[in-house]
Amino acid sequence: MKLKQLILSSIAVGALAFTFGTAQPAQAAIGMENPGPAMNLEKPASVTTAHHINVDGKVVEPINGQQNVIYVDGQPLVALRQVSEALGYKVAWDEPTKTALVDMNIATLAIQPDSAEVVRHGKLKIINLDTSESFLPAARKVDGTIFVKPQVFKLLLNDVKITKDEIFIAPQRAQLASTTNTEVTHKNELNTFLPPSQNDVKKKEDPKATEKPLIKIKKSLAKDTVTTDDQAQSTDKSEYQRANGLDR
Known part of the structure; x- marks a missing residue:
């Protein structure tokens, strides 16, 4: 393309x-x-x-x-x-x-x-x-x-x-x-005549398509929680302990 x-x-x-x-x-x-x-x-x-x-x-x-x-x-x-x-x-x-x-x-x-x-x-x-x-x-x-x-x-x-x-x-x-990058604005406005770049099309269709998520979304039985990577590891460990009776 x-x-x-x-x-x-x-x-x-x-x-x-x-x-x-x-x-x-x-x-x-x-x-x-x-x-x-x-x-x-x-x-x-x-x-x-x-x-x-x-x-x-x-x-x-x-x-x-x-x-x-x-x-x-x-x-x-x-x-x-x-x-x-x-x-x-x-x-x-x-x-x-x-x-x-x-x-x-x-x-x-x-x-x-x-x-x-x-x-x-x-x-x-x-x-x-x-x-x-x-x-x-x-x-x-x-x-x-x-x-x-x-x-x-x-x-x-x-x-x-x-x-x-x-x-x-x-x-x-x-x-x-x-x-030849159409994202660069030319003085004579020729970019208005040229087709958009492939990256522009993706962003238009899905603005988050090229973005990496900064946080992870983790679902539990009680409710949805939003955690960082470190918090996610800690939560996994706590759930394991509770499931095996290690936290009693």
Whole structure:
């Protein structure tokens, strides 16, 4: 069972590491030492909005003068396709359902304009990645471009930070290869995707299964008594003496 657990964990970690593709080197995903991406980059002249977008240490500049940040209720929304492609994801538009699909190797995000709900569909059989979450302000479609709240990209295992003038989005860099023990909490919360260890299952079924009793429970004809090991020996001797008339 331990071998099976190790294999499942390794497959999951490998799949997640492969997911980042060109956006994040594989050695970063599996825990080798790599410097984090630069933050607080200088805003280029092409950006006229209050915030500029920093994807993994590089500024994502507007295309053809069309700004990639808009504001709804004072909160910034970012251009879905441009940021997704900068992260290495594929984006498609499903016309029948009016849904934008952001595809990574292990999951797909489904986003509809004017809907607060973002749905994630997983592709792996051994790990259920399906989930949905609401984000306000809801996605907006402006002049053919869909804008979403930056936190949407957290559903694809990215770090998101917003300062007064920068929107930072980058793949999470956790040391996945440091351990295959699912009892250890990973920074990127991958332990929530992995199956529980065999020991966790036993404890859940029977919390006392792995515990050794500290005392012995000895039954006599008169009543149940709780004794330690030394007391149990003394009690056995007394009962023997009484049974053979030695204590009279």
